[in-house]
Amino acid sequence: MIKLGVLASGRGSNFQSIIDSIDRGALDAEIACLITDNRSAYAIERARLHNIPHVYINPAGYASRDIFYRSIADELQFCEVELVVLAGFMRVVKKPLIDAFPMRIMNIHPALLPSFKGLNAQKQALDYGVRIAGCTVHFVDEEVDSGPIILQEAVPVFSDDTEESLSARILESEHRIYPLAIKLFIEGKLRVTGNTVKIGD
Amino acid sequence: MIKLGVLASGRGSNFQSIIDSIDRGALDAEIACLITDNRSAYAIERARLHNIPHVYINPAGYASRDIFYRSIADELQFCEVELVVLAGFMRVVKKPLIDAFPMRIMNIHPALLPSFKGLNAQKQALDYGVRIAGCTVHFVDEEVDSGPIILQEAVPVFSDDTEESLSARILESEHRIYPLAIKLFIEGKLRVTGNTVKIGD
Numbered sequence: 001m002i003k004l005g006v007l008a009s010g011r012g013s014n015f016q017s018i019i020d021s022i023d024r025g026a027l028d029a030e031i032a033c034l035i036t037d038n039r040s041a042y043a044i045e046r047a048r049l050h051n052i053p054h055v056y057i058n059p060a061g062y063a064s065r066d067i068f069y070r071s072i073a074d075e076l077q078f079c080e081v082e083l084v085v086l087a088g089f090m091r092v093v094k095k096p097l098i099d100a101f102p103m104r105i106m107n108i109h110p111a112l113l114p115s116f117k118g119l120n121a122q123k124q125a126l127d128y129g130v131r132i133a134g135c136t137v138h139f140v141d142e143e144v145d146s147g148p149i150i151l152q153e154a155v156p157v158f159s160d161d162t163e164e165s166l167s168a169r170i171l172e173s174e175h176r177i178y179p180l181a182i183k184l185f186i187e188g189k190l191r192v193t194g195n196t197v198k199i200g201d
Numbered sequence: 202m203i204k205l206g207v208l209a210s211g212r213g214s215n216f217q218s219i220i221d222s223i224d225r226g227a228l229d230a231e232i233a234c235l236i237t238d239n240r241s242a243y244a245i246e247r248a249r250l251h252n253i254p255h256v257y258i259n260p261a262g263y264a265s266r267d268i269f270y271r272s273i274a275d276e277l278q279f280c281e282v283e284l285v286v287l288a289g290f291m292r293v294v295k296k297p298l299i300d301a302f303p304m305r306i307m308n309i310h311p312a313l314l315p316s317f318k319g320l321n322a323q324k325q326a327l328d329y330g331v332r333i334a335g336c337t338v339h340f341v342d343e344e345v346d347s348g349p350i351i352l353q354e355a356v357p358v359f360s361d362d363t364e365e366s367l368s369a370r371i372l373e374s375e376h377r378i379y380p381l382a383i384k385l386f387i388e389g390k391l392r393v394t395g396n397t398v399k400i401g402d
Contacts, residue, residue, distance in 0.1 A: 112333055115316045129397030131353035132313055134333060152332035154355040159400055196330030199360055 002186050003032040005081035007072070007089040012043025013171060014087040014108055014178050019050050021179035028186055032079040035072055037091060053079070059091075066096050073100035083185055085178075092144055103148070103192050105140040106185070108178050110170045112136060112152055117145035122167045125157065133157050133166060135174045137181040139192065148197045150181045150190060203387050204233040206282035208273070208290040213244025214372060215288040215309055215379050220251050222380035230387055233280040236273055238292060254280070260292075267297050274301035284386055286379075287341065294341055304349070304393050306341040307386070309379050311371045313337060313353055318346035323368045326358065334358050334367060336375045338382040340393065349398045351382045351391060 008015050015034065021027040034047040034054040047054040055075055062068035073096055076084060086093070086107040098105065111121035112134040118124075125133045134154040141147035153173040157166060184190050184199060191198045207216050216235065222228040235248040235255040248255040256276055263269035274297055277285060287294070287308040299306065312322035313335040319325075326334045335355040342348035354374040358367060385391050385400060392399045 112313060112316065112331070114329060114331075115313065127397075128315060129350045130313070130315075131350060132333075132335060132355045134355075136332075149330045149332060154333045154335075196328075 002029045002082050003080050004029050004083050004085055004182070005032055005076040005079060006034045006043075006085045006087050008034060008036055008041055008043035008087045009038045009090040010041055010043065010088045012041065012046050012087055014174055015043050015085075016046055017175035018085065018087070018179055018182065019046065019052075021183075023050075027179055027183055029083075029182065032081050033075065035075060037089070043087070065094050069094040069097040073097045076101070083182065085182065086140065087178075093140055095142060098140060098142055103139050106137055106150065106178075106181060107140050107145070107147070108174050109136045109138070109145045110167065110174065111145075112154060113138065113145055113149060120163075122170060123163045126161060126163060126166060131157050133170060135170050135177065137177055139197070148192050148195050150184065150197050150199075151177045153177050203230045203283050204281050205230050205284050205286055205383070206233055206277040206280060207235045207244075207286045207288050209235060209237055209242055209244035209288045210239045210291040211242055211244065211289045213242065213247050213288055215375055216244050216286075217247055218376035219286065219288070219380055219383065220247065220253075222384075224251075228380055228384055228387070230284075230383065233282050234276065236276060238290070244288070266295050270295040270298040274298045277302070284383065286383065288379075293345055296343060299341060299343055304340050307338055307351065307379075307382060308341050308346070308348070309375050310337045310339070310346045311368065311375065312346075313355060314339065314346055314350060321364075323371060324364045327362060327364060327367060332358050334371060336371050336378065338378055340398070349393050349396050351385065351398050351400075352378045354378050 006015050031052045034052055037059050039056050044054050059068055084101050084105040113136040116124040132154050136152045137150045139147045155169045155173050189199055209216050232253045235253055237257055238260050240257050245255050285302050285306040314337040317325040333355050337353045338351045340348045356370045356374050390400055
């Protein structure tokens with residue numbers, strides 16, 4: 001059974017959707033640890049409720065960002081993690097962690113990449129006036145919201161949408177495709193060639 | 202009944218979808234003229250078949266691009282056109298035409314803007330490895346594939362897609378949303394505020 005490591009900074013609703021998928025047998029995996037950079041992240045509470053080991057790593061406690069990410073990589077390797085799942089981790093992941101888990105770190109972004117990279121993607125989409133929004137699961141590389149795309153799902157944008165209503169609609173979509181992307185990884189169905197991912201047997 | 206002016210450089214399949222929508226009564230409009238910059242565009246043949254006046258304007262015959270676009274604007278105004286529809290017009294429209302028809306020029310682009318602006322959008326999408334592609338109808342402003350978005354439709358990208366198969370799937374979608382966007386314009390349901398379009402009564 002594959003071991004996952006989850007990194008989260010906030011409420012961790014995608015973390016929960018993965019827990020739920022495992023609990024109902026849809027995902028043949030075990031969450032070996034939750035790592036958070038935020039002592040008051042609600043994700044910690046979710047980990048406690050499900051007996052998932054959790055570690056708070058204080059970014060202020062490290063001499064450099066490289067050492068910070070090297071420590072996270074060490075922790076994940078200590079837990080024998082095979083796939084790292086970013087679930088609302090509000091930092092740009094740096095080289096020491098990426099190098100330790102090449103094409104084995106996934107992220108979800110609340111936009112149809114390459115549109116609306118960075119923060120507040122849903123607001124960016126509303127401000128631009130798009131009619132179709134969505135979310136993207138991708139492997140993480142050294143650029144922000146870049147890296148090979150695994151899955152995407154589109155949702156409509158309605159005329160009366162607010163940032164909240166659109167975010168909620170996209171989040172439902174996130175909770176569907178993130179566990180699915182992890183499942184494809186576990187089943188060995190993702191083949192990365194260059195900057196693209198082929199899904200197949 | 203509103204008069205449309207269509208600009209096309211090639212086969213004009215979107216031009217045809219508009220003709221068809223008018224013919225079956227779905228669009229209460231008349232195509233007052235087709236203007237083309239390509240003497241051998243198949244769009245001319247379509248115009249002939251449907252008794253639509255057509256004009257070939259040779260770009261080489263004008264001292265400057267501004268004069269070229271001023272001439273197109275004159276021709277459209279002479280035909281009493283109220284809405285200009287770009288249907289595979291392979292040029293960047295310039296200020297004299299845009300100023301003559303402010304927020305009354307529509308374009309369709311084979312991508313979910315703001316992703317994949319410019320040429321070969323479908324190939325750009327495949328090269329990037331997206332799972333969702335689509336098309337966008339927007340008002341034309343002075344930047345390429347910019348301007349307020351009217352409608353978008355998403356289509357899936359499949360693992361075995363080629364540029365041809367994806368383009369064909371997107372084209373079906375184009376033929377659906379372009380007439381629909383024109384219909385919304387005719388019915389007075391498009392309100393442009395800033396860079397976004399509200400659809401409503």
